[in-house]
Amino acid sequence: MGQGGRPRRRVRADREPARVIPPRVLDVAPSLPETPAYLYDLPALDEHAAAVRRAMGATEVYYAVKANPDAELLRVLAGHVDGFEVSSGGEHAHVTGLFPGTPVALGGPGKTDAELRLPHHRIHVESPNELRRLLATGLEADVLLRLNPDLPVEGAALTMSGPFGMDEAGVAECLPLFGERVRLRGLHTHLASGLAAGQLLTLAETLLGTEHEEVNLGGGMAVSYDRPESRFDWAAYGAGLAALRRGRRLRIEPGRALTAYCGYYVTRVVDVKRVRGEAYAIVLGGTHHLRTPVTKGHDQPLTILPTGAGPGVTGEPLTVVGQLCTPKDVFSRNIVTSARVGDTVVFEMAGAYAWNISHHDFLMHPKPSFHYLRA
């Protein structure tokens, strides 16, 4: 770490200091050859995925690839998960290219006829019309019907009501259409994102009250960007599902809660200034590389490493922004901290819905480089 200083952690008056970043990440971040950069802690992902796998016991775990399709991450996850949930022909080609023969569950609203023809372990059918088009392919298929249950979801970050899946009437319309080639295996649902173990278990109780012998309970396990140290209670969820199973085949498909924690977006402070009393640190790159704080409306947790010797501010509310010419390019607002030009900024929790959901080409700044810590 340059300047021999200690990292300045973000501290908010109303909050506990955030969890400590692994020393190996803090060691590497200031010396990355190019910034902005994405840095992935693969040993941390390996450990986390193994812990989730253990906690879930007999419940199958598929990784929802849309959270982050990075091949290096998928290779680590492949050692722990039972399969992958893909939601497009592109994700299907990517995953089956990397892991031929691995089980895939094919989901997503608005599947094309070409997508309906893709080989799968399970296909999640979203509507009666989609099921009819699947039948018309003449191919074999193993179907889970995606139910959009009428359940209140309190405190969820994003509810998936609206066009996703079907209501009970839609499911009833589908039931008589099944036969020898296109087989009904059970139900699929994905209710919301940002759910605690207790809320997911309530959902599970409802779905397991049905006759279906196979149920995919979806993803949406809570990830708290306000309190990075608080984690989804995998042990409670696993034990709760084990108690509800009664011989049925259960599956979950988490995305964010598997990969969010292993990714970091590392950049440097390029300017520090005050405008009408407000202090700003401007970093190289921006939310076109890490769109998560804009889409979720949160402050991205960060740590500033004192590698800079330029002008700066000390111990006052500071808003950290990127290089884009838009007032929306904000990572974190009014964080009480200190920053100097040349300091290294490490944004945490940038491993899911981060690079791959971002509008990379906006303003044509250079793309980040990608780095992987290995065991």
Ligand SMILES: *Cc1c(COP(=O)(O)O)cnc(C)c1O
């Ligand atoms: C996005 C999605 C997931 C994963 O959700 P997370 O919140 O990332 O866990 C799982 N299943 C379906 C159907 C999805 O659309």
